[in-house]
Amino acid sequence: MSTSLSPWATEVFGEQAQPVRTLLGQALRNMQANAQAAHAQAESRTNHTFGTSRWQNQFERLQDELMDLPGATPVKPFGFPFELMLVRGGLLFPFLYSKTKADVRKARIPSESLLVKELFTFAPEPQHVQGEFDLDLGVAADVVEPRGGLATLPEGTRLVLVPFACNTSELLEAHWGIASLGENRRLMWATEPETLELPQSVTPHRTRLTGIPEQAGASELQGTTFADGSEPTLTLSSRAASDRHRAVPPQTEAEPVEDQTSEDDATH
Structure with a gap:
């Protein structure tokens, strides 16, 4: 496979292309290794475990590999659980297009979600050839505006x-x-899709789970349950004489102390 760079890659990523x-x-290789390990x-x-792990790793392993490059910045789309990587002028979006070898030039985006629509505001305008029965009814298409971190991307x-x-x-391939x-989620390539090596x-960035940790036996668990704990010491105090004369009911529990924190504090 040729290792020469296409003009578009140099234009978008500069010397980092x-x-x-x-x-x-490398990131995709690490993704596959982690997903297979989780599945095993x-x-x-x-295949649910593999699919979930693969989806998470396709973003996180890419971030691991690219984070130290000059000009690399993580970008958090609105409502999306993972960060995408921006390197120079290129926002990278990895996705699974097939579970078998297939012609990538006929690939479709997995879903036309709101996130996908926001991402494609940074793509070229699709070419549309008006068909014989196409009618211009003067209905404007919905305008999608990038949100979250996508709204801060440079022009x-x-x-x-x-x-x-x-x-x-x-x-299989990338x-x-x-x-x-x-239309119908089909990709219209403005550049010839190039094969990645x-x-x-695999390059490990952290310790991977390679075996199930040894579980504690019954003998090791003795004395660790609530029932095995020591009995608490109870402190008893007599009521004042004035309380007894006034028929004040005895207090069996301390008054609750109002909590000064709440879940809302975590957002500040």
């Missing part, structure tokens, strides 16, 4: 798609390029 392309492949540890009869930011194909067995969003080795 080559490192970005290399690290994208869960011993699940379904001229370009959305760079990173579609990849994988399953529980292997990471690409990058620039595309607009056409996928390394065989």
